[in-house]
Amino acid sequence: MVSENAEDYLACIYDLTRENESVKTTAIAAKLELTPASVTEMTQKLANEGYLNYERYKGVTLTPKGRTVAERIKRRHRLLERFLVDIVGMGKEQGHQEAMRLEHNVSDGTVEAINQLLNYPTCCPDGDPIPPCESIATPDPDFSVPLTDMSDGDRGKITHLTCEDSSKIKRLISMGFVPGRLVKVEERIPLGGPILVQMEELKVALSRDYASKVMVRKCD
Ligand SMILES: [Zn+2]
Secondary structure, eight states: OOOHHHHHHHHHHHHHTTTSOOBOHHHHHHHHTOOHHHHHHHHHHHHHTTSEEEETTTEEEEOHHHHHHHHHHHHHHHHHHHIIIIIIOOOHHHHHHHHHHHTTTOOHHHHHHHHHHTTOOSBOTTSOBOOOOTTSOOOOTTSOEEGGGOOTTOEEEEEEEOOSOHHHHHHHHHTTOOTTOEEEEEEEOTTTOOEEEEETTEEEEEOHHHHTTEEEEEEO
16 A cells, blocks of 8 residues: 555656656755655655665656556546546646546546546547556547447447547536437437437437547447
8 A cells, every 4th residue: 555645646756757868866855845855754754665666866766566556646636637638628727636636546447438438548638648558458449339330229338438529528428328328329319400309218209410529339
């Protein structure tokens, strides 16, 4: 179990060592707004625990173990930011601050549900890459079809929503189109009319434009 403090610390070193060079403890102190003495103490502790390599005059680098912790926290942070900015509607700075707090406590299941809901984004709102998670397989691109490709009577489970426009995603979510829900196409109104969808107790008429954004894995 890594403390929140240590998670922040490893994530900070991860940010500072993009080019795989070692980072000086003074740079860490400046970024985390800590005294050099407390940074040195933490560095030694984390090096003893196998998260860092520390060479007295060169500085620190992450070990593979430390990198795993840092990537996990960056993944959580950036996915939370995307969710808070795109879906909740926060500004980037507020989303960042909120993500700083949530990243330590959110469960992996929630993070991956957000990942699916947002259709596996590759970068955060600032354009920084979201580190991949080894245990989560990238979905097979052919495993789901848009709701518009389904026929009358077809059933399926919503896998994700595909849309660049977050206002459309919000609208779909508010209508109940969220990943994991079971849907049944009741009737496709001809001539480009809406698609009548039964979703649990709910019956919804969805325009073709919106229906094309809802990706479904068919089931019998
Ligand atoms: Zn951020």
